[in-house]
Amino acid sequence: MTETISEEKPAQIEALSLVPKAEAKQSMKDFKSDQEVRWCPGCGDYAVLAAVQGFMPELGLAKENIVFVSGIGCSSRFPYYMNTYGMHSIHGRAPAIATGLASSRRDLSVWVVTGDGDALSIGGNHLIHALRRNVNLKILLFNNRIYGLTKGQYSPTSEIGKITKSTPMGSLDAPFNPVSLALGAEASFVARTVDSDRKHLTSVLREAAAHPGTALVEIYQNCNIFNDGAFEVLKDKDKALEAVIRLEHGQPIRFGAPAPDGLGSKGVVRDPATGDLKVIDVTEEGADGVLVHDAHAASPTTAFALSRLADPETLHRTPIGVLRNVERPVYDTMMSDQLDSAIEQKGKGDLATLLAGNDTWTVVG
């Protein structure tokens, strides 16, 4: 993992090159606002907040040039707790608002905090369009597979048959897989992590921050009130062995109980018959054909196939890590370049000339 990170260093400088640096060394407490945090005790949001506050000093950016924009939902209270600029906006619209901010102010590091209902239901349109445009935004999607703030209705990531207040006989909706959705929406950076794994969460944030363009980070987050233990299978040490596929760029995709070579006894291979991915037991079939994860692959096909390995019911074979991280022209950079070339071609705009136009006549008194 550390090698992958060092590879990313030059990109990190590029992605944030226009954002002024902090004058002094920062610490976690510089990023804590004076507001009392009001999530339910035990909520997974606390862990994410702590991880973000703990990670920010590493970026070394002037904190007045950092902005957190959120929508509506439990996670969207996040900006109030960050001692940066922030906007707690309206339901689903944070990516749109952040797009206007980021595309007009390239000297800012703009973060969007959203949830599964906010980003994938009411705000689904803005999310997919932000991703395809590749605006310089870092989107943290807290996915707890439930509506928390409205007290427990099913969400667009809830499993089929979910019993909730609004679905006493079980929900009928097929869920979204946010990673698959983002890949389909032409995202240039897609990652998944878990609230309770601070080290992994921080490493994903690091890569996301360094990415020029839109980065979508899905964070599995426990709602201990309305959907407690939704991700337990990924957190329990024993169960996680089978359930979690940890992706690391340049490493073979292995998981499960360790094989004699020290890596997981299961591996992901390409099925020559269908072209799809499948899981094999490497102790029986050997490790030669196991895919090596390439987050920088130009085509999103394999990343998409990886995202489909997860069982939406049991969450077995859930890939965690950076699924895709490719460079693509960044919207706000191109927008700014167009202004520059317009000035190059036509000269800086002159209002009097514009108003006069080409076809005038004069009335003499």
Added chain:
Amino acid sequence: MTSQVSSPAEKTDGALVGEQRTPGDGGGGKEVRRLDRVIIRFAGDSGDGMQLTGDRFTSETASFGNDLSTLPNFPAEIRAPAGTLPGVSSFQLHFADHDILTPGDAPNVLVAMNPAALKANIGDVPRGAEIIVNTDEFTKRPMAKVGYATSPLEDGSLEAYNVHPVPLTTLTIEALKEFGLSRKEAERSKNMFALGLLSWMYHRPTEGTEKFLRSKFAKKPDIAEANVTAFRAGWNFGETTEDFATSYEVAPATKAFPTGTYRNISGNLALSYGLVAASQQADLPLYLGSYPITPASDILHELSKHKNFGVRTFQAEDEIAGIGAALGAAFGGSLAVTTTSGPGVALKSETIGLAVSLELPLLIVDIQRGGPSTGLPTKTEQADLLQAMYGRNGEAPVPIVAPKTPADCFDAALDAARIALTYRTPVFLLSDGYLANGSEPWRIPDVDELPDLRVQFASGPNHQLADGTEVFWPYKRDEQTLARPWAVPGTPGLEHRIGGIEKQDGTGNISYDPANHDFMVRTRQAKVDGIEVPDVEVDDPSGQARTLVVGWGSTYGPITAAVRRVRGAGAHIAQAHLRHLNPFPRNLGEVLRRYDNVVVPEMNLGQLSTLLRAKYLVDARSHTQVSGMPFKAEQLAEVFKEAIND
């Protein structure tokens, strides 16, 4: 060709054709009559290029120096089925040697390119008017399509009119035969033939059109020359054919205009320029977040051309994202704008409410069209006033500014920007389809005359706590304007969080305190109520009027024209026109109470009159029309006369 009027082909000195003649000079055996004003309507199929023809005639007329007013009228479909009534597109132009206010009630000349155009428009044409018809299209099938059992050109139904039957298509094809174009290609230039003919009839200068055609078809020189040839052929046809015995002169309206340099301008163009000017005068970058919608899209198109002014235009995925991006840019310190029409406003409502709560400057430009729902996309209406006024959840007051003429859209945009920037509030700019597409001469303002709109961003702490600590409070207000500080990201030490949840007065922290909410709701209202707007001026030259007519927005032209008629007939009537609908001018109540009768004409079902009655308890009499078309001056004059006599 011995006449003193040189044909465009012969003319090389660039002088205006109309200036070369003396009135009454019957050169070439043709009579020239002098008129003080003319209303022409070009009508044809959507694909016949009537809007372009009208635009060109308008340009020729503007450069000649007439006062003018235009009314484009076209279907929402890009190409409705050819030859049908729904597919008829028209362009009406009123031009005069004196100042005029409307595109005119009824055309003196109708150019009908096909039977559908004749049928759709004949009802508006008064007896005795001239009708030029393209006889080539009056064959069995096109006539049957619109229900003409017999040819109106032959069955005597047009006897009351002065009809000029012209085989426009045949003549155009004949004129272009040396170009080797297909019949279909050659036919397309028939609108230029018609334009040439009308240009001859009214002594319009022609260089502009020829220049325009050559530049429009710069990449297809053949087509450019074909169009120029058709245009000249139309001119020559007028001059040589016996059927057109008379041509007309309408002298430049020299006395109508104050000294200055003028151009012709449409409402949407003037509004776009107003936004660019506001950005320059405020020294803030302009950011437009928008989603295409008729009849507002031209503002998006226009602003997209001016990136060298630092203008950023963002075509969003939907109306909500359009305003969302604009609001985000406003947070970042841009002069932010979203442009739309009524249906788009409905979608933006929640974000407008957020902007009210965030107290950030934001312009919401609503080019109103016929509603409800999709309604009449290409027709005009004023029925979004109450939506702008009240169309949000909670108490969410938003100032409203309305331009009154196409050129006035420029000043109204600057005024809306002034209010938004000074008071840190979203502002509605309510234009409409009639203003957007209509055009008139505009005295180009001197840039030095434009208002200074510069603002001061917050740069440091603005409050001292009890313990002496200096802090920044995002909701500590200016005592005069009640505006809160605009602290943009990137300003050290002013990091703060804002949102749509109710905020504590001063600190801006989340607050659910009942008394605080009551205070904040009333304070936001007081801020809007306290916006400085000029007193409404009353036009009552005799001082004896007992009846007042109050209007707002684009009805200014027809109302003023009707008021002139009423006064011309010896009656007394006062007129007031509102630029500011929220807040109303402070003197408005006193003005209304001064008169026995108050008449409020509107292109809705009485929205302004509802507001006036509620606020001032006056018996405002509503006169309404929702036909998708502007009022006609003659009809309004009748309404005013009745009110006076009541």
